Amino acid sequence: MSVPDPRAFDWNSDESWLWRPRPEVTFLDETLRDGLQSPSVRHPAPAEKIAMLHLLDRVGIATANVGYPGAGGAAARDVELLCREIESAGLRVTPKCAGRTCADDVIPAVEIAQRVGRPLEIGLFLGSSPIRQRAEGWDWEHLLRLTEQWVGFATRWGLSVLFVTEDTTRSRPEDVARLYQAAVRSGARRVGLADTVGCATPVGAHALVRFVRASLDAAGGTDVGLDWHGHNDRGLAVANALSAALAGADRLHGTALGVGERVGNAGIEHLLANALILGWARPDLDALCRYLRVAGAALSVSVDEQVLATLGGLARLTLSPPDYPALVRAVC
């Protein structure tokens, strides 16, 4: 017996300025860098990192942060190891590493890219908010010079630069615009907006992304990509990321199981499930569940089986006509 189309009314769609049908969105997995900043996780062994990389590639995640070469020692070694693995296994995922605007962080990345013989993206980050400047005693002109100097250097030495202002969500619009424009002039291909402390709401995320997109476009940077990276201190990380995408962010950051600094980042599983429902992407959900289990074991973080079960249920909302009698519950 076929189930008639119940004509569920979709309150979620709207033709207002808040909505963009089918934004072009890709995903960046930060588990192996931001994720490892969680005070509660175990740092995976190199072989475990490689297994995670293979699985997130199977899911269809476009880019992975492979670590922070400036940390030296094992961290730097793992960055190179993962870049080599991508190359030798022919993975589609592209590698990105992280670094501050300084020689100690940029030069190791340049050297890794040269030794591996393949392109490497670097996320160069700099704190831009008045509160960071106050706490650190920084000088504004100094920040601009650092931006121009190191974005320029990294670009000339063959790295693809994503320039990230830390604490963007508490930074002044004029400061943010100036730094991004300086970065783009110096060669940055992408700019990253970071809700470092997790204070944004979806409204704020939307306003900030809209502003930056417009300021880049006005300065001739229509081909400059825009990343959104947020934290979950208010429980809004996933919602903020979706809102950022609706405002023009074309790459969203997340981590497996939402692990990361303090209470973590947007769970990449929630970002991908929402992207699937919204028609923005077609991730492989089976591979995603496997990825979460392997990541959970490697990180020593428990996986909520309810979440995995729900991902399957959410997938049914799009892949086949919903089974409404089964979904309607007796109690809310």
Place this chain on the structure above:
Amino acid sequence: MTNPLDQLVFDWNSSEPVALPFPGGVTFDDETLRDGLQSPSARHPAVEEKLAMLEFAAAVGVTSADVGLPGAGASAASDVEALCRGVTAAGLPIAPNCAARATADDITPVLEIAQRLGRPVEIALFLASSPIRCHVEGWSLDELAQRAERWVAFAVANGAPVTFVAEDSTRSHPDDLRRIFAAAVGAGATRICIADTAGQATPLGAYRVARFVRQALTELGAAGVGLDWHGHNDRGLAVANALAAAWGGADRLHATALGVGERVGNPPMEQLLVNARLLGWARPDLSRLMEYTEHASRMVGVPIPAGAPVVGRDAFRTTTGVHASAIIKAGLTGDEELVDLVYSAVPARWVGRRQEIEVGPMSGSSNVRSWLASHGRAEDRAALSRILSAAKRSDHTLSDEELQRIAVAPTEGDED
């Protein structure tokens, strides 16, 4: 609140108006004792534990709570009555309500409890059906509306304030919702609850449906009827949806402690309270918020995840070199507020906590110096070097015991 620190923080969130479209601010309904205990992992707590839950809820500013579904059976009914009595006896500023399906078997026990208590008990009345179900099953919407009218009227006639719960609102057609609400309100319901039963709403959808219902109620001549939002976290959007619903006109938001509940649960009450306070929508005293969630955790048998916002172990904790360094520098300015602000969206002191700096593989010397200083070894440069080296080689955050061991004696192989 004018505060020099406000100049340091540009607030992107205020680009849009944050005022709510109704007076009096937002209130909260705690569903931990009903929806929360339906979670597959929940245990069955004693009445005393449940009453303590209500005391903690009241302490953090929650003004109503679902105390259970008496129609579920004799022990459920007896617990509900004991809780209603307990709330009255303790003079708690929290109003109990009961869930009930649209049947005499569910509604009558609540009416009887209220009668024995000598005061009304609010009923959250639901049909166990929805417009979508009608379309699927081939029932008429009129029949649904009639049932709503009949049972709301029955409860109201017997002295119960009624919140009519419209299941699956977030997938229902506006015309269907309007029809059902007209019936419920016409029969005397004083509140309507929009339920995102399938957990599939987005913030924009929640906002739109809440705004529509608010408008529809006004058009029905029922502008004084209250509006509840009850959502779930299937898409990881429960908190955002609740806030969006408030923006749209929902003045009472449902939540559970730690978000426990059906499937992946409800919005966590502690996160809603913090967000409401940050948005200026309410001024709950959060000093006992940790106790509220710790009690819920014990009661329900679910541990508080380390990564739970605000109340998790990691909420104000870092091992990252760059972060620790900034927090320490903020501390050197002598400004405690700055310390609580430089790498934090929620002031730790609201919940009686402090920023914590720990030592692990991502740490720098600032982290280690901070630990040494707080353990009476501020000048011990050899320990600094040993600890930093051990931290870099570690695969986890080092515990106090581990740090003590490394501080006092050389570990194997650290002659680098």
